[in-house]
Amino acid sequence: MPPIKPAAADEFVFHGTRMRIHLRTPQTGGAYGLIEMWHPPAVGPALHVHPRGPESFLILQGRYTFTRDGETIVAEAGTSVAVPAGVAHRYQVGSAGGHAIVICPPGLEDYFEQVAERSAAVPLALGSEFTLAGEHGQEFLERGDHWS
Secondary structure: OOOOOOOHHHEEEEOOEEEEEEEOHHHHOOOOEEEEEEEOOOOOOOOEEOOOOOEEEEEEEEEEEEEEOOEEEEEEOOOEEEEOOOOOEEEEEEEEEEEEEEEEOOOHHHHHHHHHHHOOOOOOOHHHHHHHHHHOOOEEOOOOOOOO
């Protein structure tokens, strides 16, 4: 397979986080997606799980505080964090923002992209977002503290 360069359409903003999809799930034979993320300060998702596959993070810049299965992990530039499939986790980006490469479970990139598209003009209701998440293999375990 030849090298793949992301198209301009593969970059979007999701809850203030700029995302660039480098590999989509079909390009990896259904195994995973590969996303580069530039996070603003002090954001992160609500506690959630990915039943379809693991999620891994390579922190390129900034400081991230992860909660993985009840354990707190502080990750700075050069640190990798792996989250097995089905394990509850969340993260919070530090006060300087951050930059990370994320290997995500199959189809998760579509969730990010669809939420970004649907909320471009008007914010998407949290319930609608969580429904989309479920359709793409992400289950939220709490309803508050999501990307704020």
